[in-house]
Amino acid sequence: MKAPQDILKVWNKFNSFPMETLTKAWFYEQGTKQKQRSVSLMKEHYEQYLITGNCFDLTIWLLDEFKEAGIESYPIGTNLHTEDAHVAAIALDEKGNRYLCDLGDQWIQPILVDKCSSCFSEEKLAGYFPAAEVAVQAEENQATINYYRPNGKISKQTYDLTKVSNEEFFLAAETSQRKVGKKPLLECRIFDKGEVTHWEFYNWESWLSTSKGKFYDKEVQNIDKWVTRIHQKTSYDKAFILEALKLYAQRK
Template sequence: METLTKAWYFHKGTSKKQRDVTLMKEHRMEYGNTGNCFDLALWLLDEFKNDGITAFPIGSKFHSDEAHVAVVALDEKGNRYLCDLGDQWLQPILVEENNEDYTNEKVKGFFPAAEIQVQTRDQNHIEILYHRPNGKVSKQLFDLTPIERDVFLQGAEYSQNHVYPKPLFECRVPYKNEIAHWEFFHWESFLSTSEGLHEGDQTDSIEHWVNMIHEKSGYQKEFIYEALSKYR
């Protein structure tokens, strides 16, 4: 999940800033890039549709810098699964009240560098608790109400037209016997693992971050350089 593509494509001069899935796939093939949470959700919805899986977008704080969107997919029994690529979840998680396996229990393997709990507020609202290795607990409230596609696309277009001044890049990386979370934000990096948070490099050298992000993701170096230059 990253905002490099947003800044890069914003300056291409197109009237429509939210790319369709076909164009995202073309860019992926050419540059290796992906996009922000709206891009990832739109692409995931298309993949579910192609596979015959019922799914819909959910989100919060549309038309603001804090907007976030994810996807809910249904199994053959109508059970809902949260799929949040934007926040780098490792796999979908069942969010029904009758889930006796891990509702209200701390579980591993769903989110990098944290145990999580699913707490049901009501039929359409859940709260996720993230338990970090240092004992810190953060919370996130999800509204599972489906968002109409036109509302989703309006929110996406707004987001792509508002480039946050600090570059962000997040990815999942292998670390020992787990999948960790590597983040580059505003010219410094962090690695979140089950052992705790490891602070990484801090420099305003674009060349350094081009090499680092390329190493982590395989993104084309020329693309990374052009994208990061938009933030300078």
């Protein structure tokens, strides 16, 4: 179910990249006509502040890296043009097998979603998603992921594997970047005690998900303390974090 090395080589460039909406709020206030950043601008911001972006930003950047590496890939998405929009990428190996690449949901690595492949399995697998085992149910144009949490909870998510045209994808991206919302979100993968864990900051709460369960952090009311905590988890520029959080505080 693992992707070949050429796909993993590109994917691994993003191992330390969080998914977040802090950049969305910050860039929205910059006054530019276009709200979806180009890859070159994302790289510039990363060098300046170590910031990444939301699922659209990460998917656009990942697709660009696949293109540079000569790997066929394309965007997929659900609920486009709504506040619930989510996008990811499909990368193809030399045999045409499709691998789901979802940086937005902070997957540890891509996973095979072609049922006809001899390597395909519907068994529960570890090492693909932080703090959960996953099992894939695949059809021609969709894949359903079942997530098995350490507390016994089972959830599922269905991906439409149909290619989204570039025109439609970038229109949806622009729409998404204009829907800032009121609740800040940041998710990142953290290697801790021999496993990849998942740390999340959402609506002024934060917690760590591990193979042993979900652990909430101590409550924080002061923005400066949030800046310190987020910086410790992400290495984001502190001045950037402060500015972005103040924008969200004004939206409460």
